[in-house]
Amino acid sequence: MPEPTQDTAALWFGREAESLSAAEQSVLAAARQRAIISRDVEQGFAEQLSFGQRLADQVAVFGGSWSFIIVFAVILAAWVLLNTLLLVRPFDAYPFIFLNLILSMLAAIQAPVIMMSQNRQAARDRADAAHDYEINLKAEIEIMALHDKLDHLRTEQIEALLTKQQEQIALLTRLLQAAPPRA
CATH class of the missing domain: 1.20.58 (Methane Monooxygenase Hydroxylase; Chain G, domain 1)
Structure with a gap:
């Protein structure tokens, strides 16, 4: 069973990996490996x-x-x-x-x-x-x-949307500057 990393222990348990119980370390390792832990007791x-x-x-x-x-x-x-x-x-x-x-x-x-x-x-x-x-x-x-x-996906979507909006605003600004003035 691989040891849980400090990052995952801190992220999910708010503690260092060394302070986790054996059951918590086992569960964390199983979650990282996407392993099934259910069994017939x-x-x-x-x-x-x-x-x-x-x-x-x-x-x-x-x-x-x-x-x-x-x-x-x-x-x-x-x-x-x-x-x-x-x-x-x-x-x-x-x-x-x-x-x-x-x-x-x-x-x-x-x-x-x-x-x-x-x-x-x-x-x-x-x-x-x-x-x-x-x-x-x-x-x-x-x-x-x-x-x-x-x-994370929501943040990426918002960032992509903002980037797209900034591109559209920049394009509209260039179009307005390039357009002849109306009389």
């Missing part, structure tokens, strides 16, 4: 995930769904019905101490797994935000460059 994250991380994400997706709530409600209702009404000798009689133990263990395992998934999602969101910043910064630089080009 999600793909980079997905390729780095281990089996455990993918499993944690799936547990978090299922654990935060209506399917989980419905399945869990059905299992709890079946447990209670089985141990209160259907079995002569219930394996977990009221107050359902074994059920409480299972629910506590499930919560103790599910909470950290969901937190791991949320932490990964937060890291993914930070990477997305950093990438969005780079894209927005490059777009802003490109827009400012277009404004400069338009200003």
Whole structure:
């Protein structure tokens, strides 16, 4: 990646090139080269995930769904019905101490797994935000460059128009001087 020149850094950022962050230097270099900087941030994250991380994400997706709530409600209702009404000798009689133990263990395992998934999602969101910043910064630089080009073209057109007008005035002056006086 070529180094941004002092002129372009001062022009677009108002600072010296050495004081620019790595992202700003990268964006400035990409803008100077007219290179595309957009990329699929999600793909980079997905390729780095281990089996455990993918499993944690799936547990978090299922654990935060209506399917989980419905399945869990059905299992709890079946447990209670089985141990209160259907079995002569219930394996977990009221107050359902074994059920409480299972629910506590499930919560103790599910909470950290969901937190791991949320932490990964937060890291993914930070990477997305950093990438969005780079894209927005490059777009802003490109827009400012277009404004400069338009200003330059407008200045050239005005100068050409003034030159043309001066030539026309000079021609009219010569014609008036060369014309015979009217009587």
